[in-house]
Amino acid sequence: MVKTHPLGFRVEPELKEALERAAKDDMRSVSSMVEKILTMYLRDKGYLPKSAAE
Template sequence: MVRTAPISFRIEQGLKNALEEAAKDDMRSVSSMVEKILTTYLREKGYLPKGAAE
């Protein structure tokens, strides 16, 4: 099992509402949705190699 690291940050309420809706539509937790979004972004920008953080 992969070890995870906690992270905490604040966002505007409207952004949180949109995130919760997206997570629900994708049948994910908010945490899982944030991880998916970050992983996709970081791969597209070349900061995260393919196969990492899966």
């Protein structure tokens, strides 16, 4: 299993509520949703390689 690292940060209440709704709609935890959003952004900007499926 891949070892993960904790990451903590603060967000405005509106952003947290929107994130919770998005995670629920995608049937994910908030943590998993944040990871998905970060991964998509970083791939789009070229900081991470594109996946084979893209």
